[in-house]
Amino acid sequence: MKSSRPMNGRQAVAALRGLYGRDKSHRLPDNWRDRLPAPATYYGQHVEKLGKPNGTGWAQGRCPFHDDHNASLSVSLSGERGHYRCFACGERGDMVGFHMRHTGLGFNEAVRDLLGVRA
Numbered sequence: 435m436k437s438s439r440p441m442n443g444r445q446a447v448a449a450l451r452g453l454y455g456r457d458k459s460h461r462l463p464d465n466w467r468d469r470l471p472a473p474a475t476y477y478g479q480h481v482e483k484l485g486k487p488n489g490t491g492w493a494q495g496r497c498p499f500h501d502d503h504n505a506s507l508s509v510s511l512s513g514e515r516g517h518y519r520c521f522a523c524g525e526r527g528d529m530v531g532f533h534m535r536h537t538g539l540g541f542n543e544a545v546r547d548l549l550g551v552r553a
């Protein structure tokens with residue numbers, strides 16, 4: 435372990451694993467993305483006044499991130515990532531980002547929450 439050379443990519447990845455992999459409770463299952471709820475299910479439960487999706491799978495609802503009276507939020511119910519964007523306050527992202535913003539959780543915690551895994 436005596437080396438002054440910079441790490442190559444593989445070593446750097448291993449080092450990061452060592453750094454972040456120590457605490458097993460913070461590890462996500464490899465297939466977590468496949469196990470997320472369907473965007474239609476998730477947004478149906480978390481967005482007020484969610485309407486029917488249009489031809490491209492986007493639906494309008496009330497934005498929870500600002501005081502919205504006009505259903506300014508658009509969510510993609512057909513895409514895998516469940517993207518959302520709000521035309522009034524400018525919030526945008528995917529379903530995990532929505533859940534992070536909604537709950538105040540960090541990324542891993544938000545994903546685990548979406549999977550129904552309690553730490």
Ligand SMILES: [Zn+2]
Pocket residue numbers: 497498499500502506507520521522523524525
């Ligand atoms: Zn908004």
